[in-house]
Structure formats: structure tokens, C-alpha cells
Amino acid sequence: MIIERAYAAVAPHREDAWPWNVPCVRALLADGLRFTAPVTFLVGENGSGKSTLVEGLAEGFGLDSWGGSHEWRYASHRPKSALGERIRFDAAPRGRRMMGSWSARKGFFLRAETALDALDREGFAPDTVSHGEGFLAAFRHKFLQPGLYVMDEPEAALSFGSCLELLGHIDELARSGGQVVCATHSPLLTALPGADIVEVGEHGMRRAAWDQLALVDHWRRYLADPRSYLRHVLG
Numbered sequence: 001m002i003i004e005r006a007y008a009a010v011a012p013h014r015e016d017a018w019p020w021n022v023p024c025v026r027a028l029l030a031d032g033l034r035f036t037a038p039v040t041f042l043v044g045e046n047g048s049g050k051s052t053l054v055e056g057l058a059e060g061f062g063l064d065s066w067g068g069s070h071e072w073r074y075a076s077h078r079p080k081s082a083l084g085e086r087i088r089f090d091a092a093p094r095g096r097r098m099m100g101s102w103s104a105r106k107g108f109f110l111r112a113e114t115a116l117d118a119l120d121r122e123g124f125a126p127d128t129v130s131h132g133e134g135f136l137a138a139f140r141h142k143f144l145q146p147g148l149y150v151m152d153e154p155e156a157a158l159s160f161g162s163c164l165e166l167l168g169h170i171d172e173l174a175r176s177g178g179q180v181v182c183a184t185h186s187p188l189l190t191a192l193p194g195a196d197i198v199e200v201g202e203h204g205m206r207r208a209a210w211d212q213l214a215l216v217d218h219w220r221r222y223l224a225d226p227r228s229y230l231r232h233v234l235g
């Protein structure tokens with residue numbers, strides 16, 4: 001593991017404006033976010049604040065908010081977001097050296113909206129590969145060194161089999177001393193044994209067990225009987 005806690009260094013001036021008014025960001029300001037396992041999944045409804053949080057964490061660590069590896073830290077010249085600028089980390093014992101200097105920091109930010117642009121400049125020529133193939137190329141060629149790997153809904157581009165492959169890469173990173181923080185709606189990804197699951201919502205942030213997640217329960221019921229859901233939305 002690289003980091004064991006994230007927190008905000010300075011209080012914002014206006015707590016009633018975005019992103020400070022998002023409940024999970026409030027929780028980060030109040031209590032910080034403790035990482036107790038090498039892999040952390042953030043789950044929650046649309047608009048609950050997962051992307052806001054993972055972008056802030058990636059930026060705070062020094063990864064470009066546009067996505068990409070540590071090599072592109074200064075590529076975009078985009079100023080950090082207000083949240084990214086304030087985020088600080090407590091290093092885990094094995095992450096002290098990496099956290100001690102910016103140049104030692106390794107990692108990758110996979111951001112759904114801009115993933116293809118980011119992969120293009122990393123040399124994966126996404127024009128010639130499909131969306132999911134581009135993601136797989138990044139996992140295979142960029143998810144190698146121990147570092148902080150931040151992902152935002154990687155499952156959006158991936159088939160069932162490719163999601164399983166991603167779990168294999170995540171597991172390998174975790175075993176080799178790396179760390180993963182991943183926002184997701186996927187019951188498949190969140191089933192990774194030993195991963196921490198943090199549920200984001202109106203309540204702020206709380207830890208949850210996989211088999212008690214609403215998203216797992218909905219998928220179970222839907223697959224068992226799609227009509228029990230469809231009758232509410234179809235004419």
C-alpha cells in the first residue's frame with residue numbers, strides 16, 4: 001500500500017459551493033478517508049460524488065486530472081481543481097519513499113470520459129483499437145509498477161471477460177505493493193476478495209460488505225426475474 005489516509009489540508013472558503021457541498025467531500029473534510037486495504041472501491045448512486053472524489057485523489061497524488069500515467073503529470077498545464085489542491089495523504093509504511101518526493105510517485109488515472117485521449121498520448125493509438133481494447137492495452141502495459149492506480153468506472157468499456165482480466169491486474173498490483181482506488185457500479189469488480197468497499201451518498205462515506213450492497217442486491221433480483229423491475233418502467 002502507498003497511502004493509508006487522505007484528508008484536506010486547508011478548509012475551503014465557501015462550504016456551500018461545489019465541490020464542498022457534496023456530502024462525501026464534506027466527510028473527507030471532516031474526518032478524512034482511511035484506506036485499510038490495497039484495493040478500495042467507491043460505490044454509490046449517480047451524482048453521489050464518486051468522480052469528484054477520485055479526481056481529487058488522483059490530482060492530489062500528482063496524476064493529471066485528464067487521465068494518464070505519472071509521466072504526464074505536467075503535460076496538460078491544467079491547474080489542479082480546488083479539491084485536488086487541498087488533498088494530502090498520510091503515507092503507508094511501504095509508501096513513505098514514494099510519498100517523500102513527487103518524482104518517485106508512480107501510478108495511472110483512468111478516467112472514463114477522457115480515457116481515449118489519455119491513451120492516445122500514451123502511445124496506444126485508440127483510433128485503431130476499440131474502446132475496451134484501449135483500456136486493456138493500458139492495463140497490460142501501464143499497470144506494472146507499484147504505485148497509485150485511480151480508476152473511474154473502468155467497467156463502462158469492458159466485457160464480462162475483460163472485467164475479470166482487470167481484476168487479475170488489480171490483484172497483481174495489490175500483491176506487488178501498489179494500491180488501487182476505483183469508482184464503480186460493477187457487482188463483478190467489487191467482489192474482489194479483501195477489497196474495501198466505501199459507499200458514498202447523502203450520509204457521506206461508510207464501509208459496506210459486498211453482499212449487502214444495493215447494487216449487488218438489484219442485480220441478483222434482476223437476473224432472477226427481469227420482469228419484476230421492467231414492469232415499473234415499460235408501458
Ligand SMILES: Nc1ncnc2c1ncn2[C@@H]1O[C@H](COP(=O)(O)OP(=O)(O)OP(=O)(O)O)[C@@H](O)[C@H]1O
Nearest residue numbers: 018019022044045046047048049050051052053183
Ligand atoms: N464541475 C462541476 N461543477 C458543479 N457541479 C458538479 C461538477 N461536477 C460534478 N458536479 C456535481 O457534483 C455531484 C457529484 O458528481 P459526480 O460526478 O462526482 O458523481 P458520481 O458519483 O461520479 O456520479 P456517476 O455515477 O453518475 O458518475 C453531482 O451533483 C454533480 O452534478
Ligand SMILES: [Mg+2]
Nearest residue numbers: 050051052152
Ligand atoms: Mg462519476
